[in-house]
Amino acid sequence: MxxxxxxxxxxxxxxxxxxxxxxxxxxxxxxxxxxxxxxxxxxxxxxxxxxxxxxxxxxxxxxxxxxxxxxxxxxxxxxxxxxxxxxxxxxxxxxxxxxxxxxxxxxxxxxxxxxxxxxxxxxxxxxxxxxxQIKQSFVVEYGYEKTNDVLRIINDFGVEINNQEFLAACTLFGRIEPEKYEALKDKLNLVHVKVSKT
CATH class of the missing domain: 3.30.230.30 (Impact, N-terminal domain)
Structure with missing residues (x-):
């Protein structure tokens, strides 16, 4: 569904x-x-x-x-x-x-x-x-220096961003269609950031 x-x-x-x-x-x-x-x-x-x-x-x-x-x-x-x-x-x-x-x-x-x-x-x-639309919620954790990479990937996937925290360690909370989650995770893993479902 x-x-x-x-x-x-x-x-x-x-x-x-x-x-x-x-x-x-x-x-x-x-x-x-x-x-x-x-x-x-x-x-x-x-x-x-x-x-x-x-x-x-x-x-x-x-x-x-x-x-x-x-x-x-x-x-x-x-x-x-x-x-x-x-x-x-x-x-x-x-x-x-x-x-x-x-x-x-x-x-x-x-x-x-x-x-x-x-x-x-x-x-x-x-x-x-x-x-x-049913969406999968997730969180991305990354160092501030990776902000541009992360936001570019997030943008490419059309993620709905719920919240962002820009500190030394940044956090982004988003939602995406469930069938796109694994591909997004693979892409983010290439730039060495942590992604997990919430």
Missing amino acids: KSYRIIKSPTEGFYKEKGSKFLGFAYHVNSLEDVKNKIELLKKEYYDARHHCYAHLINDGNQKLIRANDDGEPNHSAGDPILGQIRSFDLTNTLVVVVRYFGGTKLGVSGLIHAYKTAAEDALSKAEIEVI
Whole structure:
């Protein structure tokens, strides 16, 4: 995975069927703590709603945290269709909650699947999507006299420099596409400087 897609800001969607109202809310989240806080806020704001169904897909770098919750609706009729929309928009670090107000007429499982899917899709279709490039962080340590060599190589590789310290012993913190890291390291080793992943 060289990049991933996130939504830039929260969006809302809506679907109505036989009196039932489905309010969709899409958020960018980075942790399970974020998920919990967003759901708690919605439950407070829409305290009189029958269901607060949700799904999230978070990649924290080490693992994917995926969950679909039906919140009392029939199994797989709410959380899974919502998760399906997050996946079909190819999003990561995203939470979608659909709040349902029951309208008095049962929709059946297929009706529920359609309603939750549509409310989630409506919210996500309004989102501005940002593509994040995954980069390898690294640090270069070198003597001040090698500054020109190091900066020339760093520049050739299009490294994103996060921080630099120019002392007797200099340090440069950067980020680069993972597949370019070894070639960069080999080049820097030729001028006898230390490179390591962070």
